[in-house]
Amino acid sequence: MEMHRTSLPMGILVTLLFLFLLAPVLLVFPISFSGDQILAFPPSSWSLRWYSALASNTVMISAFSTSFVLAAIVTALSLLIAVPAAYAIVRLKTAGSEFLFNLFTAPLLLPTIVLGLAILIVFASIGLLATFHGLVIAHLVVTLPYALRVLAVSLGAANMACEEAASSLGAKPLTVFRRVTLPMMTPGIVAATALCFLVSFDEVVITLFLTGPRLTTLPVELFNHVERRADPLVASVSVLLIIVTLAVVLIVDRSMGLTKTFVEKK
C-alpha cells in the first residue's frame, strides 16, 4: 500500500477516531479474561474460566457451528445466484435489467426489522420458522443485494473488449465466461464472498424472528444470553466472533489485498 505522509495533528485526530470506534470492541478482550461472576470493567480478578465455560456450553457451541455452516452455505448460494445475475444485468443488458438490478438491491434500503417481520409472517404461514433452510432463505434476502452490487461493479469495471477479443479468437460464449470474464471478476468475487459471509455470520435482526429453542445462531444466542444473565461469557463469545471476522478479513487481505478489493476497482 502506498504510504502518505501525515501531519502530526492529523495523526492524533486519526488515532483518536480509531480509539473512539474501536474502544468498546477492545474492551471485550480484557473482560473475557475476567474471573468475576458478573460483567464489569475492570475485572477484579483474571482467569480463563469464561473460555472453559464457553467450551462446555453446548448451546453456544452448536449455535456457533450453525452460524458458521449457515454463513458458508448462504455465501455459496449468494455467489451462485449473483454471478449469473450480475452478468445478465451488466453484460446482456436485457430489457428491464436496470429495473431488475434495483429490485434485487432494494432490500438494502428497507429497514431490516420490517424485513424480519415480513419474513416471519410469510414463514409462519408456510412452516419455515426455526428451520435451517428457512434461515438460509432469509439470509439470502440480505446477502444477495450486497453480492449483486459488488459483482456488478466489478464486472462493469472489466473491459468488455477482452471478452469480445476472446470470442473473436474462437472461444464459445461459455468458454469466454469461464476463461476471461470470471478471472477478471476475481477481486469482486473475493470481496462478495467476504461480505456475504460476514453479513450472514453476524445477522441478528431478521434471524431473531426466525430462530427458536431448537435452532439458533451465535449472535442470537449471544443476545438471548445477555437478556438472561450478565456474566462475562458474552465477552468470550464476542472474542470468538471477532476472531472469525478478523480471519475472514485476513484471508481477503492475504489473497487480494484489502484496499484493492474494497477500495480500488481496477
Added chain:
Amino acid sequence: MMHQKNFAAEASQGDPDAYLRLEGVSKTYGDFEAVRSLDLAIGKGELVALLGPSGCGKTTTLRMIAGLVPTSGGRITVGETDLTAVPPHGRDMGLVFQSYALFPHMTVARNVAFGLEMRSIPRGEIDRRVKEALAMVQLDKLAERRPRELSGGQQQRVALARALVVKPSILLLDEPLSNLDAKLRDEMRTQIRDIQQQVGITTVFVTHDQVEALSMCDRIVVMRNGRVEQIGTPVDVYERPATPFVASFVGRTIRLSGTANGDGAIDIGGDVIRSAAGLAPGPAEIMVRPHRIEVDWTGQAKTKDDVNRLSGVLCRITFVGDVIQYHVGIGDAEVIAEASTTGNQQLPAAGTPVTLSWRVEDTMAFGSGQ
C-alpha cells in the same frame, strides 16, 4: 450524390476478386440509422481504412464484420461463405482494439496462445507458433510478463500477435493507434503496415485520423452519417475528393463560395476561377490545399492559362517553423496559404495587397447540393 452511387456500384459488382464483401449492410438502433445500406468489396491482402469522424458508423461497420453487432440488413461474405448469421467465435477474424483488450490475468505468451488453444492445436505447435508470433512483433523477451507490466505500444503489439497467430482470414483493427503517443504512433504505423504486407492478410482498419489512413492503406472508405462518401486510393481521395466533406476531412483546405456560370468558371467576388469540374450554373464552392497556393506581393507573377488567380489583402503572417502561413483576406473571407520557409525571406507587412495563384487542376469545385 452522383459520385457516391458510382463508387458504391463499382465496389460491389465491378470487382470479381473481392474477398470480403458487404452488400447493403445496415444497422439501426431504434430510429437511429448508424449504418445505411453499405456496399463494400475488399480484395484479398488489401488494407482498407474506414475513415470518418466519430459517429459516422465506421466502428459499427467493423463490429458487424466481426459479428459483435448483429446487422439490421444486408449480407457479409468472406470468399464464398455467408457470415451474416455466424457468431463471432465462428468467423475466424483477428481483432485488435483501441484499448488493447489483453487478458489481464494471463501472461503475454498465454494471451497469444489463447486462440490456438481454442483451436485444439497440440501444445508443442502452440509454443512454437507463439514464439514466432512474438518474434514477429519483437516481444519474444517479454513472453512471461503480465500485460500491465508492458507499455501501451508493447501491449498493442501483443494484441496484434494474438490476433495474427491464429492466421485469421481477416484482420480487423479498431483505432489501434489512438491510445499511443505521437512518436510511438508513427512507429506502430510502419510496423503494422510492414507486418500486414508480410503476412498478406486482408485488413480493415478503422480510424478517425486521416494521416493514418493516407499513409498506411491501399484504399480509403470515407464515411459520414452512416454512409459512404467516397471509396478510393489515398491519392484519389486526397486529390479528387468526391464531396466537399471528403475534401475538408482528408487533408486541409481553404474554402471559398461563389457562383458557377455554367461554362466551367466560378465567379468569386469578381474574380473568375476555373476548374476541371463541369458545374451547372448556381451557387458553388471551391476548395484548394493551402500548400498548393502561391502568394505573390511583388506584382510580377506572370499570368498563365492553367493558373487561377485571386487578389486579396494580407492580414497577418504566422511562422510555424517548417512553413509560413499567410492569412489573406478575400472579400469577407479569410484563407490561409502555406509556403515552405527558406531561411532569409523578406516578408511583406500586414495590409500589403497580394495575389494568390494555384493551378487549375488543384482547384476542387463543388456545386450546391453536394
